Amino acid sequence: MSTTRYTKDHEYVRVEGDTGIVGITDYxxxxxxxxxxxxxxxxxxxxxxxxxxxxxxxVKAASEVYAPVSGEVVEVxxxxxxxxxxxNEDPAGKGWFIKIKLKDAGELDALMSQEDYDxxxxxxx
Amino acid sequence: xxxxxxxxxxxxxxxxxxxxMADIGESLLQTPLHAQHxxxxxxxxxxxxxxxxxxxxxxxxxxxxWTRENAGIFDxxxxxxxxxxxxxxxxTARALEKLVPADMLGLKHGQQRYTQLLTDEGGIIDDLMVTxxxxxxxxxxxxxxxxxxxKEGDYLHxxxxxxxxxxxxxxxxxxxxxxxxxxxxxxxxxxxPEATEMTFMTGRFMEIAGIPAHVSRSGYTxxxxxxxxxxxxxxxxxxxxxxxxEAVKPIGLGARDSLRLEAGYCLYGHDIDTRTSPIEAALNWxxxxxxxEEGGFPGFDRIKGELTNGTARKRVGIxxxxxxxxxxxxxxxxxxxxxxxxxxxxxxxPSVQTPVAMGxxxxxxxxxxxxxxxxxxxxxxxxxVAALPFSPHRYxx
Numbered sequence: 001m002s003t004t005r006y007t008k009d010h011e012y013v014r015v016e017g018d019t020g021i022v023g024i025t026d027y028x029x030x031x032x033x034x035x036x037x038x039x040x041x042x043x044x045x046x047x048x049x050x051x052x053x054x055x056x057x058x059v060k061a062a063s064e065v066y067a068p069v070s071g072e073v074v075e076v077x078x079x080x081x082x083x084x085x086x087x088n089e090d091p092a093g094k095g096w097f098i099k100i101k102l103k104d105a106g107e108l109d110a111l112m113s114q115e116d117y118d119x120x121x122x123x124x125x
Numbered sequence: 126x127x128x129x130x131x132x133x134x135x136x137x138x139x140x141x142x143x144x145x146m147a148d149i150g151e152s153l154l155q156t157p158l159h160a161q162h163x164x165x166x167x168x169x170x171x172x173x174x175x176x177x178x179x180x181x182x183x184x185x186x187x188x189x190x191w192t193r194e195n196a197g198i199f200d201x202x203x204x205x206x207x208x209x210x211x212x213x214x215x216x217t218a219r220a221l222e223k224l225v226p227a228d229m230l231g232l233k234h235g236q237q238r239y240t241q242l243l244t245d246e247g248g249i250i251d252d253l254m255v256t257x258x259x260x261x262x263x264x265x266x267x268x269x270x271x272x273x274x275x276k277e278g279d280y281l282h283x284x285x286x287x288x289x290x291x292x293x294x295x296x297x298x299x300x301x302x303x304x305x306x307x308x309x310x311x312x313x314x315x316x317x318p319e320a321t322e323m324t325f326m327t328g329r330f331m332e333i334a335g336i337p338a339h340v341s342r343s344g345y346t347x348x349x350x351x352x353x354x355x356x357x358x359x360x361x362x363x364x365x366x367x368x369x370x371e372a373v374k375p376i377g378l379g380a381r382d383s384l385r386l387e388a389g390y391c392l393y394g395h396d397i398d399t400r401t402s403p404i405e406a407a408l409n410w411x412x413x414x415x416x417x418e419e420g421g422f423p424g425f426d427r428i429k430g431e432l433t434n435g436t437a438r439k440r441v442g443i444x445x446x447x448x449x450x451x452x453x454x455x456x457x458x459x460x461x462x463x464x465x466x467x468x469x470x471x472x473x474x475p476s477v478q479t480p481v482a483m484g485x486x487x488x489x490x491x492x493x494x495x496x497x498x499x500x501x502x503x504x505x506x507x508x509x510v511a512a513l514p515f516s517p518h519r520y521x522x
Contacts, residue, residue: 033180033184033185033186033379034184034185034186034187034475036186036448036450036473036480037448037449037450037473037480039449039502055502057449057450057473058185059185059186059189059379059380059383059472059473059475060179060185060379060382060383060472062450062452081448
């Protein structure tokens with residue numbers, strides 16, 4: 001049983017136990033366009049909620065990906081280096097960026113539910 | 126992934142700050158093809174004062190590759206079209222030669238040339254295409270195409286410097302579309318068979334499916350292709366006819382930028398501006414022999430000196446060795462950390478499948494193959510000075 005929470009900056013965190021799997025939403029990938037490069041943090045790096053966790057680049061633009069929650073990076077999706085387009089094809093699945101060992105599960109409460117996020121995207125698009 | 130951050134990066138890549146200020150202060154203009162873009166599902170962005178398609182639903186990568194393999198059609202109606210009109214070719218050509226360094230007098234009937242409007246200091250006010258009509262009865266006229274964001278300034282600049290017997294006539298009631306790619310010729314020939322007879326950098330009037338058009342065989346992608354000027358009221362009709370061809374897809378400004386970068390072309394306001402001379406920008410080829418010897422254009426003293434003694438910096442191609450693109454503004458350094466220049470255009474090249482860039486470096490580092498570093502997000506990434514273009518030009522000579 002997993003829960004997914006969203007930020008206003010269009011990152012998601014899917015919580016499995018004490019680990020959060022972080023990526024960008026389908027809306028985000030559609031806005032970015034074809035992803036050609038991803039810069040991921042080192043495993044073991046401590047990230048702060050709202051701090052820069054990764055960089056994603058489309059043909060035209062570079063964008064920061066912020067950590068939706070604080071914690072330690074325990075795994076990164078190395079497959080993205082060779083196949084960055086996975087982020088466009090399957091953002092919620094194979095296109096995940098990093099796994100974070102949650103420092104404070106309470107941080108999740110401030111993030112949006114699926115329903116809230118869907119309404120948010122509708123309001124800005 | 127803050128949306129404002131994404132937007133600001135798009136600004137950096139697509140617009141000059143001046144464009145952006147103009148865009149937020151004034152309402153956006155629309156080209157005669159605006160409804161076509163909206164109907165095709167384009168994402169519209171402000172560019173050069175106009176509401177323009179940056180991409181269609183298939184995305185920049187697919188649009189780019191489609192153009193290199195088939196034919197893409199681009200709405201470039203935001204660009205400025207005008208005629209210089211004088212009593213005879215020599216008078217009009219000499220009037221323009223006072224403003225640009227290319228040989229205008231020597232233009233043959235139907236010949237097109239690339240040149241630059243220069244400041245008195247030899248800086249580039251704009252770059253433009255000039256075509257002499259085929260028909261000797263039109264001698265004394267030259268057709269100009271200038272950039273969107275600079276056209277008002279260009280026209281004021283030119284009008285203030287023309288002799289009494291040469292005038293500038295804006296053609297604001299004409300749209301402009303570019304049909305580009307290896308299949309452009311066969312596509313256009315289906316509607317206008319004489320299109321096949323044209324060679325690269327020539328222009329002529331013709332009817333395309335009954336629509337009167339001024340057509341040149343040129344473009345901004347490195348591929349064979351045409352730029353087609355038609356009256357506003359016939360533009361949508363021609364666009365619809367051309368896009369009905371299964372070899373043709375509409376292409377937005379995003380792929381236009383990646384195509385021209387691979388082709389090694391300058392984007393005004395980014396790779397060239399009033400602070401760069403044509404020689405620094407490696408546009409020496411666009412200044413013909415007679416002009417180099419005789420001068421008679423703004424900034425001649427500087428440009429003559431630069432042609433003789435070289436320049437302190439030079440525009441070069443840059444091939445990053447890794448997968449990370451280096452964007453406009455990235456500092457260029459030597460491998461031991463000395464700052465030697467800056468990236469002026471940079472991104473990902475969909476055809477070459479690597480990041481590509483261009484920028485200015487101190488001339489001692491301008492040789493192809495020189496090892497350099499690009500500073501991206503605080504990290505020094507290895508790169509090499511590279512020959513331009515990245516993607517070979519495939520013109521119909």
